[in-house]
Amino acid sequence: MNANVPSSSTSHYPNAPMAQKLETHTLSVLVDNEPGVLARVIGLFSGRGYNIESLTVSETEHAKHLSLITVVTTGTPMVIEQIKNQLDRLVPVHRVVDMTLSGRSIERELAMVKVAGKGDNRVEALRLADAFRARVIDATTESFVFEITGKSDKIEQFVALMLPLGLVEVSRTGIAAIARGPEAM
Amino acid sequence: MTKEMTGAEMVIQAMADQGVKHLFGYPGGAVLPIYDAIFAQTEVKHILVRHEQGAVHAAEGYARSTGKVGCILVTSGPGATNAVTGLTDALCDSIPLVCITGQVPTHLIGNDAFQECDTVGITRPCTKHNYLVKRIEDLPRILHEAFHIASSGRPGPVVVDIPKDIQFAKGVYSKPKEFPHTGYKPKLKGDIEAIKAAVELMANAKRPMFYSGGGVINSGKHASALLTELVRLTGFPITSTLMGLGAYPAADPQWMGMLGMHGTMEANMAMHDCDVMICVGARFDDRITGRIDAFSPGSKKIHIDIDASSINKNVKVDIPIVGDCAHVLQDMLRLWKAQGKHNDKKAMGDWWKQIAKWRERKSLAYRGSNEVIKPQYAIQRLYEATKDKDVYITTEVGQHQMWAAQFFHFQEPNRWMTSGGLGTMGYGLPASVGVQLAHPKSLVIDIAGEASVQMTMQELSTAVQYRLPVKIFILNNGYMGMVRQWQELLHGNRYSESYSEALPDFVKLAEAMHAVGIRCEKPGDLDHAIKEMIDIDRPVLFDCIVDQKENCFPMIPSGKAHNEMILGDSGVSLDDAITEEGKMLV
Numbered sequence: 220m221n222a223n224v225p226s227s228s229t230s231h232y233p234n235a236p237m238a239q240k241l242e243t244h245t246l247s248v249l250v251d252n253e254p255g256v257l258a259r260v261i262g263l264f265s266g267r268g269y270n271i272e273s274l275t276v277s278e279t280e281h282a283k284h285l286s287l288i289t290v291v292t293t294g295t296p297m298v299i300e301q302i303k304n305q306l307d308r309l310v311p312v313h314r315v316v317d318m319t320l321s322g323r324s325i326e327r328e329l330a331m332v333k334v335a336g337k338g339d340n341r342v343e344a345l346r347l348a349d350a351f352r353a354r355v356i357d358a359t360t361e362s363f364v365f366e367i368t369g370k371s372d373k374i375e376q377f378v379a380l381m382l383p384l385g386l387v388e389v390s391r392t393g394i395a396a397i398a399r400g401p402e403a404m
Numbered sequence: 405m406t407k408e409m410t411g412a413e414m415v416i417q418a419m420a421d422q423g424v425k426h427l428f429g430y431p432g433g434a435v436l437p438i439y440d441a442i443f444a445q446t447e448v449k450h451i452l453v454r455h456e457q458g459a460v461h462a463a464e465g466y467a468r469s470t471g472k473v474g475c476i477l478v479t480s481g482p483g484a485t486n487a488v489t490g491l492t493d494a495l496c497d498s499i500p501l502v503c504i505t506g507q508v509p510t511h512l513i514g515n516d517a518f519q520e521c522d523t524v525g526i527t528r529p530c531t532k533h534n535y536l537v538k539r540i541e542d543l544p545r546i547l548h549e550a551f552h553i554a555s556s557g558r559p560g561p562v563v564v565d566i567p568k569d570i571q572f573a574k575g576v577y578s579k580p581k582e583f584p585h586t587g588y589k590p591k592l593k594g595d596i597e598a599i600k601a602a603v604e605l606m607a608n609a610k611r612p613m614f615y616s617g618g619g620v621i622n623s624g625k626h627a628s629a630l631l632t633e634l635v636r637l638t639g640f641p642i643t644s645t646l647m648g649l650g651a652y653p654a655a656d657p658q659w660m661g662m663l664g665m666h667g668t669m670e671a672n673m674a675m676h677d678c679d680v681m682i683c684v685g686a687r688f689d690d691r692i693t694g695r696i697d698a699f700s701p702g703s704k705k706i707h708i709d710i711d712a713s714s715i716n717k718n719v720k721v722d723i724p725i726v727g728d729c730a731h732v733l734q735d736m737l738r739l740w741k742a743q744g745k746h747n748d749k750k751a752m753g754d755w756w757k758q759i760a761k762w763r764e765r766k767s768l769a770y771r772g773s774n775e776v777i778k779p780q781y782a783i784q785r786l787y788e789a790t791k792d793k794d795v796y797i798t799t800e801v802g803q804h805q806m807w808a809a810q811f812f813h814f815q816e817p818n819r820w821m822t823s824g825g826l827g828t829m830g831y832g833l834p835a836s837v838g839v840q841l842a843h844p845k846s847l848v849i850d851i852a853g854e855a856s857v858q859m860t861m862q863e864l865s866t867a868v869q870y871r872l873p874v875k876i877f878i879l880n881n882g883y884m885g886m887v888r889q890w891q892e893l894l895h896g897n898r899y900s901e902s903y904s905e906a907l908p909d910f911v912k913l914a915e916a917m918h919a920v921g922i923r924c925e926k927p928g929d930l931d932h933a934i935k936e937m938i939d940i941d942r943p944v945l946f947d948c949i950v951d952q953k954e955n956c957f958p959m960i961p962s963g964k965a966h967n968e969m970i971l972g973d974s975g976v977s978l979d980d981a982i983t984e985e986g987k988m989l990v
Contacts, residue, residue, distance in 0.1 A: 251587065254536070255524060266529050297716060304713035310533040310553055310588050 239295035243272065244319040245326060245396050246303065247404055248288040251311040252278050259309050260288055269294060269302050273328075273371075275393040285313070289396050316404045318396045325399060329392045330374045335362040336385030344384045351377045362387070406578050411543050412437035412571040413444075415477075415504055418547035420447040421579055424475050426466060426841050427451065428459040432479025433519060434506030437571035448475075451841065451870060454862035456483050458834035460490020460561075461860065464499045465835030468821045469796055470842045471624060473555050476503040481519030484565075485526065489828060491561045492530040496825025497647060498622055500559035502550045503531075509569040510538060523565045532560030537567070540575035548580040549588075557590030558711040559622055590710060594727030594735060602682070602706045602723045603739045609680035610751035611758075612640040615663065618647030618824065619685020619709060620729050621817045627730035628652070628817040631684060634737050639747050641759060643671035645686050647824040650814035660759070661768075664692040665960050666806040669767030669969060670759055672958070675700050676966035677758075683707045685729045688718040689825070698965035708732045767958045767971055768810055777927050779804065779879045779950040783811040783851065786877060789934045794846045796839045798822065800832040800856030803885035803956045808851040830859030833876060837863055840872040847875070847938065854880040854907060854947075861913075867943040868918045875937055876945045878910060881952045889955045914945035923947040962989035 250256045257276055264271050273291040292302055299317075306315045318324035332353070334344045341363075348355065348365050351373070357364035367377055371394060378389055398404060409417065415438050419427060428451045431439045442450050453459040456478045463474030474494075478487050484505045494501045508517040524536045533553050535546045543566070550562040606612060614635055620627045628651040635642045635658055642652050643663040652659055661668035663675055675681070681703045686692070688707075693699040696718060705721040707714075708729055715724040725732055739745075770780045783804075797812055798821040799805040805822055814820050821839060823831035832850040840848040850857075857878055867874050879885075887902040911921030920940050924933040924947070937944045957972035 254538075255528070258525070259528060262528055297720070301713060301717055304711075304715075308558075308711060308713055313587070 239297065241293050242296060242299060242319075243291060243293045244299050244317055245289065245291050245324065245394060246306070247314075247316045247318055247396055248290065248306055248312060249279075249314040249404060250286050250288055251313070252284045252286040253311055256286070256311045257288070259311065260290070260306065263305055263309065264290075264292070264302075267301075267305065269298065273393040275395050289394055291394055314404060316398070318398065321398060323399045324396050326370060326394050326396045327368055328371050328374055328394050329366065329368045330378070331356070331390045332365045332367060332378060332381055333362060333387040333389070334365065334381050334385050335387050337361055340384045344381060347377070347380050347384075353377065406576050406582075408574055409577050410437065410441070410571065411537075411540050411566060411573050411575065412441040414543050414547065414575070414577045415566070415571075416441045416445060416448055417577055418544065418551075418580075419475055420445075422473070422548070422551045424448055424473070427475045427477055428453055428462045428466075428838065429477030430456050430459060430479065430483060432483050432506060434480035434508060434568050435477060435483075435504075435571075437568065438477060438504070438506070438566075450477070451837075451866065453834065453837075453866050455860065456486035457489050457830070458837070458860050458863040458866065460487050460494065460501065460503065461828075461831050461834035462838035462841075462863070462866075463501050463503075464490065464494050464497075464831075465798055465821050465838030466842045467499050467501060467838075468621075468835075469818050469839045471818065473500045473502055473551055474838065476501060478503065479506045479519065480508055480523065481521045483519075484521060484523040488526060488530060489826075491527055491563065493823050493826040493828045493831065494561040495530050495532065497823065498559050498618060499561065500554040501561040502554050503561060503563045505563055505565045506571070507536070507565045507567040510567045511569070513567065523563065527563045530561075531563050532558075534563035534565065536565045537570050540570055540573040543570065543575060544577050545583050548583045551580070553588055556588070558619075590728075591726055592710075592728040592731045594708065594725040594732040596735065598723055598725045599732060599735045600739060602725065603736055603743065603745060605680055605704055605706065605723065606638060606640075606682065606740075607745040608748065609640075610748060611674075611678045611755045612638070612680040612682065612747075613674050613678035613703075614640055614642035614682050614684065615644070615675065615686055616642060616648045616651050616684040617645040617686025620648055620651040621685075623685065623710075623729035625817055627685075627728075627733060630730055630733040630737060632656075634733055634740070637737070637740060639752055640682075641674055641756075643667070643675065645689070645692055645824070646809055646822060648686060649809060649820045650817045653815040654813035655815055662809050665694070666810065666956055666958065667960075668810070669765050669958055669971065670762040672960065672966040672969055673762045674759055678703045681705045683709075683721070684733065685709060687714045690718070693718060694960045695963055695965045700966070765971070767969075770954070770957075770972055773951065774927060776951045777924070777930060777948060779807050779881065779954050780811055781927065782877075782879060782930060782948050782950060783807050785930050786849070786851070786934055787812045789931065789938065790847060790849070793938075794843075795819065796821070796836075796843060796846055796848045798832040798835040798839060798848070798850045800850070800852045800859075801827045801829045802853045802856055802887075803881075803889065803954075804851055804853040804856075804879040806886075806956045807879070812851070829856040831856075833857055833860050833874075834863040834866075836874040836876070837867050837870075837872055840867070840874050841870070844872075848872075849875045849877050852876055852878045853885060854878050854882065854910070855884040855904060858908075864914070864917050864919055864943060864945065872943065873941050874943050876943070877937070878945065878947050879950050880907070880910070880947050881950050881954070882907065883952060885954075886956070892955070893961065910945050910947035914943075919943040919945055921945050921947065923949065925949040
């Protein structure tokens with residue numbers, strides 16, 4: 220447990236780990252689609268004390284048995300670097316790309332938002348959904364389920380607006396990311 | 405060439421095709437078909453241990469002393485869980501192992517069947533990779549892949565969990581060469597621009613220092629030879645971690661001894677004061693760095709490691725080079741020679757003068773005695789008696805391990821087997837069994853403590869069964885010595901539970917197990933007793949009664965820097981030597 224270095228001690232390095240700012244990065248991890256691969260990735264994060272803020276997994280190329288894991292994580296630059304290197308040395312991991320560092324990525328998330336209410340609240344919810352380009356995918360006389368796609372902050376804003384209008388529950392997919400331009404990762 | 409056979413036969417055939425001569429294991433219900441396959445052949449010899457942990461440590465000793473992959477076969481459930489300590493040990497010290505575990509039949513998996521456990525789940529964090537084989541068609545590929553993954557890149561243990569129905573199933577077996585490894589390809593060559601920059605930095609260094617580790621040993625004998633050539637060519641001093649001992653000959657004047665928590669004063673002071681550090685296959689472990697923000701504050705650091713995740717993990721380095729030690733050292737040597745580089749003669753003269761001053765302090769000195777055997781003296785005498793022989797040393801974990809590292813000197817790689825990263829008490833005896841099997845004509849000695857050796861003592865029976873003349877040299881001080889030393893340092897001499905009040909009579913114990921027991925209590929008898937031990941061509945348990953209160957120095961207390969070490973005769977009160985923050989550290 221050498222993390223308990225006294226913080227008052229003089230620091231040789233300009234950026235001592237404790238003083239560094241936390242950053243949030245989105246990592247795309249291309250893996251073999253085999254049993255246990257997700258457990259390996261999650262076990263790595265919990266075992267080494269890294270954070271997972273969002274995690275999505277899905278098969279991408281059935282013929283090649285490949286899956287893409289998109290994970291959003293927070294840490295100091297040194298920890299983010301460690302996470303990438305630790306992921307990269309797992310045997311079923313083919314590639315790790317830091318989408319945040321590349322600066323050319325698009326991130327999207329889908330959420331289904333259930334809102335129950337009557338009267339003015341119901342009308343207002345429908346009006347706001349229209350403004351956010353959310354679609355109604357289920358309706359009863361006293362509820363809607365909206366489907367909304369976009370960046371996480373857009374979804375969070377929509378959910379916040381629904382709260383006073385009768386928000387019942389939210390189901391989010393987590394973030395999927397892809398790089399702009401013609402090249403594959 | 406392909407052939408139809410059962411899954412169990414494939415396991416043994418794959419081992420034979422991978423060049424495995426010895427397999428360490430213990431039978432049980434879920435591996436009986438494989439034991440049947442063992443019975444029917446002679447290529448792979450099975451060594452029956454007494455406990456699965458012993459099987460893994462024996463395989464580790466075998467692997468570490470030969471550079472080959474060590475093989476283990478255990479049953480499901482308790483067989484697999486007993487192997488976990490050894491697997492974790494091998495992961496920490498990067499030892500190539502393939503461990504086959506039996507599993508309940510596929511239709512019973514998840515059913516809480518008899519002797520069922522989630523082996524791949526349990527071993528996932530303590531292996532480099534693991535597999536559960538669900539189809540006989542996958543078995544040949546997985547077996548060969550396991551050997552490839554275990555031995556390439558940064559080596560490590562691989563588990564292959566095989567359900568019993570898969571062992572009975574028939575399938576088509578193929579030889580290793582029919583499986584091209586497309587997925588896992590570790591990078592061997594280092595980035596040449598980085599190597600150029602490193603050579604430039606080295607040539608301009610005023611106070612350079614080589615710091616090598618177990619990665620050099622894992623890279624092969626060739627890597628040790630290249631390291632030795634480069635160190636001699638540059639004229640720089642060199643130190644090494646516990647795992648790296650033997651990569652550079654200890655008899656050489658440029659050798660500074662081990663560094664770290666119980667390293668020599670000259671090695672630690674030179675690490676602290678150097679201006680260029682060349683780290684070759686080591687990982688800036690906390691036993692090495694001490695207080696991390698005071699670790700070698702003024703140096704530019706070059707770090708060669710095959711595992712990118714070892715770089716910038718604990719200490720920020722200036723020139724990272726990801727690659728195999730031998731490949732990178734070869735490029736370094738080639739560039740150094742081709743560019744006609746030489747060291748700064750004047751600066752090096754001053755640097756070696758400074759080092760000579762630290763050496764004069766004789767940090768390993770201890771007070772001798774004519775009454776009791778000092779543990780350091782026992783190791784010194786053991787070294788003197790065996791240094792001209794073909795000797796391999798294993799150790800357990802604790803004070804005796806540190807004294808062995810300080811007072812036994814190694815001139816070649818693969819001669820020193822110890823549990824470094826995990827610090828597993830009970831490693832040495834089974835490891836010596838593995839080493840002796842691989843080197844039947846050599847002298848194999850386990851330098852042990854009386855507490856550690858009791859953890860895996862039953863493996864003495866294994867040594868007896870296979871007529872392996874291992875020598876278990878116990879430094880018996882009646883205490884868990886390192887625990888006692890820390891209690892003295894940190895906990896006001898309250899020796900809570902660190903004294904063994906009921907030790908066995910090791911001589912009678914050896915005799916009961918059909919081995920030979922020798923006891924030595926007086927310094928004057930030691931040389932004769934050691935000679936007697938060496939001359940006996942059977943397993944020997946040597947009970948060397950040593951000073952009960954001796955401490956292991958030098959010592960860098962937790963939370964302190966390299967230049968704040970305590971020396972044996974410094975007269976510093978141990979109570980004052982360590983701060984409140986330091987007491988929090990391990």
